[in-house]
Amino acid sequence: MAAASGRANNFGSISSNLRQMLLLVLSIYASFSCCLGHGDTDAATAAAGRSGCIENERRALLAIKSDMYDPDNWFSSWTGHDCCKWRGVTCDNDQLHVVELDLHYPYTYDQDTETIGVSKVNPSMLDLKHLKYLDLSMNNFSGADVPKMITSLVRLEYLNLSNAMFSGAIPFELGNLSSLRYLDLEGSPSQLRADDLGWLSGLPSLIHLDLSFADLSQATNWLHQLNSIPTLQVLILGSANLPPLPSPLPHFNLTSISTLDLSYYRSFTSPMLTWLSNASSLHHLRLSGCSGLDVEPLQVAVGALSNLQEFDLSFNHIKGDIYGILKNVSRSVKYLDLSFNSLTGDIPPSFWSLPHLEYLSLDENDVTGHIPDLVENLTSLRHLSMDFTQISGEIPRTLGNLARLEFIDLHHSHIIGEIPPSMGNLTSLVYLDLSVNNISGWIPETFGDLFHLKGLHLSDNIIGGQLPKTIGNLHNLQELDLHNNSVAGHIPETVGRLHNLQVLILSNNKLTGTIPRSLGGLCNLKILDVSQNSIVGDQVTDVIHGLSNCTQGAQLSSLHVEGNNLSGMIPPSLGHMSQLQELYLSSNSLQGNITEAHFSNLTNLKFLNISHNSFNVILSNDWVPPFSAYWIVMSFCHLGVKFPAWIRTQTNLQRLYLARVGLSDNLPSWFSNFTSKVLLDDLDLSSNNLSGPLPTLRGLVDLSNNSFVGPIPLSSANGMDLRILILSNNHINGSIPSLFCNLTSLIVLDLSSNHLSGEIPDCNGGSFPASLQSLHLNNNNLVGRFPSFLQYCKELVALDLGENKLFGEIPVWVGRSLPSLKILRLSSNFIHGRVPVSIGSLTSLQVLDLSSNNLFGDIPSSFGNLKAMAAMQNEIRLLILDVPPYIRDCPYYTYCWSDNFYGDSITITAKGTTNQYSSTLSLVTSIDLSNNNLTGEIPKEITNLLGLHFLSLSNNYLTGRIPEMIGAMTQLESLDLSMNNLVGEIPSSLSELYFLSHLNLSYNNLSGKIPTDNQLSTFDDPSIYVGNKNLCGEPLPDQCPNATATHSGDEESGDELETILEITSTVVGFVVGFWLSMGIIIVKHSIRIALFRWMDKMCDWIYVKWAIKVAKLKSKWRTVPN
Structure with a gap:
């Protein structure tokens, strides 16, 4: 709720002299009325100055307050007699009547409205007869009808009931509010409905109308009624389920409209674009999700809208060349969203010189070409998004000149080359995503100057080098994702300075060294993933201990360190991480005991993988885990010989991997029934010494290398969803x-x-x-x-x-x-x-x-x-x-x-x-x-x-x-x-x-x-x-x-001599060549380098020849008769 006292002047004011004179008259009148024993007590009270508002209106406000949800003590100022000073209340300066009431719930749009406590509209609202401004938006009225009592407040000029969880029919009586200038009934999809919009004819002064997400599917007269409001400037009907229009296409008067939103009007077709020919005042046009548009009529329509500032054509699946649309767009445009279409072609050079453009999104198109150096001319640009396009080439150095840029998303395109260091000049940048490209080089040191950066995503590239130490300067950073690159070296200790960091993903790189102990102090961290690297050491013990003992409580929900060469033990303090959902420690050299203490408070744990370590898992047979996991993977650890009975408590289990854990037991009789009830989809008990009949088979099953007996238990009642079945090396018959x-x-x-x-x-x-x-x-x-x-x-x-x-x-x-x-x-x-x-x-x-x-x-x-x-x-x-x-x-x-x-x-x-x-x-x-x-x-x-x-x-x-x-x-x-x-x-x-x-x-x-x-x-x-x-x-x-095979003695001697001479000449040639080379080496540096390369190859060749000749000579000598 925002205070509305500043709006009092919108409804008139009285000079101080006149106000004093009126107060004097009212005082005399009050005294006279008191003496006679009758009169208006409330007016007397206000006139006497003892209260700043009308008493019965003050009582009405308190009654309204009693039915409103107030978890944050928003109504704390609603005390005392002067209700005109209460938060959200504005009185006129004349008779002190309440003229404005702003009770909108102060929550951000990422909060679920249904989680807000329920409010009610108190009937005392009727006592506020002078109300001109009413805002009940963002509250939770739990599906109640729009109160008809509001339609009795005939002086209303502003009514906002948006996102307030009202439902049912929109009251026809709203047409009684003839002074209404602003009406916002936006809601959740299909909660509100109107079968007839005839009531709009009673609102001749209406300027702003928002019926988005209402169900107007039966309101066949919608266009006729809208044409009857000559003052209308803002019309928002997005996702309103508007019915189709008859043929021939009726006229739509848009001459006074500045904002038009027909998003997700599925019956919108290209001929309707002709309406725009008379929309000379149009500044904001939203046609996202209409799906019936062709590129050629759009090019014509866009060219006629010379004052357009906002243009949203997203989610239309428009096919054709983007060139004409961008070439014709108004030079006044500030917001342009063409995302989620099938547009092709290059961006025209003229587009890169739009001086007012602040928001550009071309996501999910097949646009080609590259981002030119001309991008520096978009001096107002704040948001640049081109993900999932065919944009290629390098990131231009001049991009770093756009000082106002706050958001860049180029992920999953075809960007190549290195990240220009000039991007470190983008000091306003909040979010940068260059992931899934072919970017090489390394992360510039200048990124340490991006002090406002909150999200940095560079994953799935071929970035090498080391993570710069300057990354520790990004104190506002919340997300750092570099997975699937070739980043090498150590994780810098400076990462431990990023105390706002919530996501750190460095998996599948070439990182070495140890995990910095300072990571244990990142108490806001929710995801830590350093898996699939070559990290060593036992520092993971200290990191886990640090994160589990944060004063505000451990926030970590996902821990991935698998696929390294970590050593040491996992501390029992791991059990303090009550938010932990994913724990992956597999494929390391970790050791020690894993006990019940390690899981003591892991009530949210869903994915557990500690496999391929040297853990000794010590869990009692009657242990009841505090969690209900989806996956339990402990393969290649030591669990003991008895099949763990605590598994039967995992009623949500989908995957169980206990391969080669030392089990030597009959598979419990309860297990087959258990696998059917919990819909266990992946089961691996291979390489143990389990015996007995086979359990129920479904999904993925690996029971190989055991001692199971009997036939394969396949029936039409189960197993029909088998994808992988491995029963090798058992005693199965039949x-x-x-x-x-x-x-x-x-x-x-x-x-x-x-x-x-x-x-x-x-x-x-x-x-x-x-x-x-x-x-x-x-x-x-x-x-x-x-x-x-x-x-x-x-x-x-x-x-x-x-x-x-x-x-x-x-x-x-x-x-x-x-x-x-x-x-x-x-x-x-x-x-x-x-x-x-x-x-x-x-x-x-x-x-x-x-x-x-x-x-x-x-x-x-x-x-x-x-x-x-x-x-x-x-x-x-x-x-x-x-x-x-x-x-x-x-x-x-x-x-x-x-x-x-x-x-x-x-x-x-x-x-x-x-x-x-x-x-x-x-x-x-x-x-x-x-x-x-x-x-x-x-x-x-x-x-x-x-x-x-x-x-x-x-x-x-x-x-x-x-x-x-x-x-x-x-x-x-x-x-x-x-x-x-x-x-x-x-x-x-x-x-x-x-x-x-x-x-x-x-x-x-x-x-x-x-x-x-x-x-x-x-x-x-x-x-x-x-x-x-x-x-x-x-x-x-x-x-x-x-x-x-042999020769005469003379021939043999000749052969021997010939062989010796051949060997000798080879050696002499080598020596002479060597010293000749040395002489040249002394004289000229360039030849010295070339000769060293040549000599290296020649040495290899001579050695091979020498070895072969000697072998032949020895063989020949052995064949000579004694």
Whole structure:
């Protein structure tokens, strides 16, 4: 409520002499009336000077006060006899009647009106018969009707009932207030309604009318009634649910209108813009949310409004070029909002010279171009917002010249380059958001001069450097968000000076050092996030202790320190943080006990993640937590052997992760019922020693690596919303339920390493899990043919059916219908037939294992088209990721999963051993066709697979030569061609495979000398060559025949001499070159630098040549007969 005493002069005043004369007359009249024993007591009282207002009006005011909500003692001045001095009350200077009453509730618009206590309009309001001004806005009248008694106050000129929680029909009797000049009935959507606006004809003097958010859908006469008010200047009908107009379009007289608001009039169309042709007085035009406008008529209409100061076209989805609108806009414009449209094109140069523009918003458009240096001409600009646009280029240095600028939002655009230091000149700046761009460089030191700054958002860029110490000068700063950048170095201690700071987000940078202890003194802090950095030390203990012991009480609601290398213990004082909702301590090196004291007052805790630490969680079995959490994640901590009974108190639980916490217990009987009641959506109890039957399955379930028994409990009553189901490495038996076909949301199914039997459901009924991306059924006793429904699973990434008893052929559609397949593993089954040529079409295939089956025929030459195996490692997109714990446990796991962050794990035989690959699976490319009946030659096209790491074709019937170009497969680490019928010499190009660490060519028909150059010289195990009777040379004991391997004594001596001379000449050449270079170095500096670079490379080359020559010489000497 604002005092209204200053408005008394608006209703007239009387000269002091005249007032004294009137008081004298009134005194005489009062005395005379008193003597006669009758008269107006109230008037006598006022006239006698004992009171500054009429007594019955004073009593009426007190009655009104008794029904008004007053939590802040707003009516404290309403004491004594002189009511004209009361706050919000104004009397006239003539008869001292109350003429103004301002009772609007003094709260900010971000407060919910419904949280305000209820008020009532007291009937005593009728006693204020001289009232000209009444303001009851912003109160809570709790849905009461607009009191009709107000319509009896016929002298009213100003009536404001806006946002006062009135409802029902707008009284028709308002038309009785013929003196009314200002009427504001703005409310919440559809609370007030008017089916007929005929009452407006009784308000001939009305200047200001606000019916926004009223329901006027039945008021078909609205335009006719508005045209009948000749004095109207301000018309606000935003979101008033106006009905459509008849055709032809009626005239709308806007000649006297200065403000027109038809926002969210859904029936507004481009032809209605013709109304604006006679709006010569229009200064403020608001047409946001109309959605029926075209860009060409708008350009014409805007050009006619030469006096326009405010123009709001936001939320219209207007398509077309923005150029014409901005080019035609009035040079008087101060406020321009074109946000949330589909405007395209560049901003015209002339626009950047509007001298009066204060507010500019182009958010959520496809506007292109860049912000030019001309922006400095917008000298009045206070608000600049262009987020979610196609604006590109660098931030101009001249932007720093706009001294009045208070708000800049350019986030999620295409800004590049560095932040100009000149932005430190924007000393009026309150808010700056440059997040989600491609900004590089570092944060300017000059930002320390932005003393009024409250919000600084630079996240999701490529900003490096260090956080400047001058950031500590920003004493008004409330929000600092730098997440997802490359900011390095320590967090400066000066951050601890920011005592108004409420949000500090520095996550996912390259920060090192320790957390400053001074952060523990930031008692207004609500969000602290330094996760995903390389921060060390145990200072987090002191920070938590400091924040939990603030004198005004801990304000912290979100604490994220996960993904660092923090050490130390968490103090029990953590339990004092009663506002804490999110606690993320995961993936650190924290240790110590976590007890009930740590949670003692955490009544608001919703998200708890302490996983991947060395915590010893000591919570009694009958403990009742003070919180009701949504997420509890304690994986890789130690909880003890008993399943925690306190979990059953968490009736709002959505996610429970207790993987590898040391549980060794039967799963309690109450747990399955519990998971159904609380709608537990994510459950991970993997890698414990839990036993008993499986619980209810829903959402995400990982129970792998336990001792669960029995069949899979899938029924139509539950589990139909399963997305991820991992039951591998248990003792589950029975068959896969046919209801599996109804799991239409299923993404991952892993039932590997159990005792399942029967056939894989073929889903012939038409329903199947089309969203399936990963299917692991390996190492069971499943029988039958390749499941045909898989051809409809277009998103399938990983398929592992190995170690079963499947039979039949691999269907041709595997290579045609599964475009996303990256893992195909069918090893150790009874599959027969040819390898489908279509497999070569799986361009994303990363791992192919068809080993230990009954396949026959040729290896398809189409294998050369497997692009994921052909790409070099630095070109391979990480196809399958083993998720870091902090991502798997992240607060937005559903989103993380949508980016394929699920960690597949498969068995691969390579390098002579069989291993499980998970964390490095993204780096693996492998082909294993071993132990089949394949024939024909190794296709030369296979050498196109330059990125292949493991290749095993052993134990087949392959013939022909090893491809000469096999040396091109430079990423090969393991090559097994053993137990075939290969012939010819070993290609010398094999020696170029520098990563090759496992080679097996045994039991073939290879011949000739074994190459011993380069990498092959490291293989000294003869078993890799045995079974090739025509092979000779090291490491085999059979030396090659003398005719090809030795020479006469003279020739040998000549060769030795030649070799020695060659070595000597190399050394001499090196020495001479060295000293020659040294001489030149002394003479000229530039040549010195160049030569040092050249010499560094030459030394490497000479060393390699020397090593090879010596190796050859030693080999030759060993072959000389004694």
